[in-house]
Structure formats: structure tokens, C-alpha cells
Amino acid sequence: MLRLILPDTRYLASYLAAMREGFRIGIRDIPPEEEIQKIEQDPFDHLEGINSQGGFFTPPDGIERKRVPYNDYWLVNETDFIGAISLRYELNDFLEVHGGHIGYGVRPSMMRQGYAKKMLALGLLKMKALCIERVFVTADDDNPASWKAIESNGGVLLDKAPSIFHEGHVRRRYAINIKD
Numbered sequence: 001m002l003r004l005i006l007p008d009t010r011y012l013a014s015y016l017a018a019m020r021e022g023f024r025i026g027i028r029d030i031p032p033e034e035e036i037q038k039i040e041q042d043p044f045d046h047l048e049g050i051n052s053q054g055g056f057f058t059p060p061d062g063i064e065r066k067r068v069p070y071n072d073y074w075l076v077n078e079t080d081f082i083g084a085i086s087l088r089y090e091l092n093d094f095l096e097v098h099g100g101h102i103g104y105g106v107r108p109s110m111m112r113q114g115y116a117k118k119m120l121a122l123g124l125l126k127m128k129a130l131c132i133e134r135v136f137v138t139a140d141d142d143n144p145a146s147w148k149a150i151e152s153n154g155g156v157l158l159d160k161a162p163s164i165f166h167e168g169h170v171r172r173r174y175a176i177n178i179k180d
């Protein structure tokens with residue numbers, strides 16, 4: 001059975017294997033081997049850090065902003081880590097235009113099996129449970145796997161604009177109504 005869970009040491013070995021395959025969420029970097037080894041040596045510190053709240057971040061426009069409340073969930077079956085989804089419960093001016101509420105990634109060995117579509121559907125249920133009625137999600141125009149997952153979850157294209165994350169690329173911005 002597929003479910004979203006908070007990061008859990010029971011899936012650590014599978015998570016590390018996914019990282020070594022090149023798993024990443026959205027625009028986050030693929031961690032180098034040294035970083036993966038550090039996580040292997042001190043997994044508790046890493047897992048705790050995944051959902052630490054507060055602090056600041058500086059997006060590519062160079063303006064520092066407070067981090068919004070969020071959670072990273074893992075998509076798992078009985079034995080395997082499959083992917084992860086980052087749910088941001090509020091937007092700031094930057095996220096409203098460039099990043100949206102949600103980012104996600106599926107481990108390479110499990111891509112093209114419908115997991116992104118399923119993970120996004122489960123993520124939207126969590127947003128709905130928090131009474132969030134309209135969700136913005138962005139995807140690069142040249143990442144059809146991502147925008148098809150959004151469209152199959154009811155995403156309506158709002159606009160296209162130059163990507164601030166990937167120079168020379170175009171990002172699509174979608175809205176998904178989850179009220180009903």
C-alpha cells in the first residue's frame with residue numbers, strides 16, 4: 001500500500017539507495033557521495049533536520065525571505081522509499097510566482113510508473129485537510145513528466161514565464177482547486 005509518511009529510519013537504507021540513484025526533490029541538487037556518507041553515519045541528525053522549521057532562505061532573486069511552514073513527506077510502500085513531496089502551507093511573494101506550494105521527486109528506478117501522479121494526489125489530500133483551497137504548482141515547460149502529473153490532478157495552466165531557477169528555460173504555473 002502506498003502512503004505518505006514523515007521521514008522514518010525504517011526506510012533509511014532504501015532512501016540512501018535512492019539518493020545514490022540520483023533522487024532529488026524539484027530543483028534541489030542531487031547530493032554528492034560525501035554528503036550521502038555523512039547521512040549514513042548520522043541519520044538521526046539528517047532526518048530531524050528535514051522538517052526543521054523557521055530560518056531564512058535566499059532564492060535566486062537574491063532577496064532573503066523567511067522560510068514558510070512546510071513538511072517533507074516520503075512516499076513509501078511496505079519496503080521501499082519511492083519519492084518525496086514538499087508541501088508548503090503558505091506562500092510568500094517569491095513562491096507565489098516561482099515555486100508554488102509543492103515540490104516533488106521520484107527515485108529514478110521507479111519513474112514512469114505513475115508514482116508522481118499518486119504522490120501529488122496524496123499531497124493534495126493533506127493540503128485539503130488543512131483547509132487550503134487553492135494550490136499553486138510550477139513545472140518547467142521541458143519537464144512534461146512533472147506538468148502531466150499536475151494536469152492529471154486537475155491543474156489549470158495560469159501562465160508561462162522565464163524560469164528563475166533554470167536560465168533559458170520556461171516555467172509553467174498551474175492552479176489546482178481542492179475545495180470540493
Ligand SMILES: CC(C)(COP(=O)(O)OP(=O)(O)OC[C@H]1O[C@@H](n2cnc3c(N)ncnc32)[C@H](O)[C@@H]1OP(=O)(O)O)[C@@H](O)C(=O)NCCC(=O)NCCS
Binds near residue numbers: 106114118143
Ligand atoms: C517529474 C517526476 C517527479 C515524474 O515522476 P514519475 O513518477 O516518473 O511520473 P509519473 O509516472 O506519475 O508520470 C506522470 C505523467 O508524465 C508522463 N511521463 C513520465 N515520464 C515522462 C518523460 N520522461 N517524458 C514525457 N512524459 C513522461 C507519464 O506518462 C504520465 O503521463 P500521463 O498522465 O499521460 O499518464 C520525476 O521525473 C522526477 O522526480 N524528476 C526530477 C525532479 C523533478 O523534476 N521534480 C518536479 C519538479 S517540482
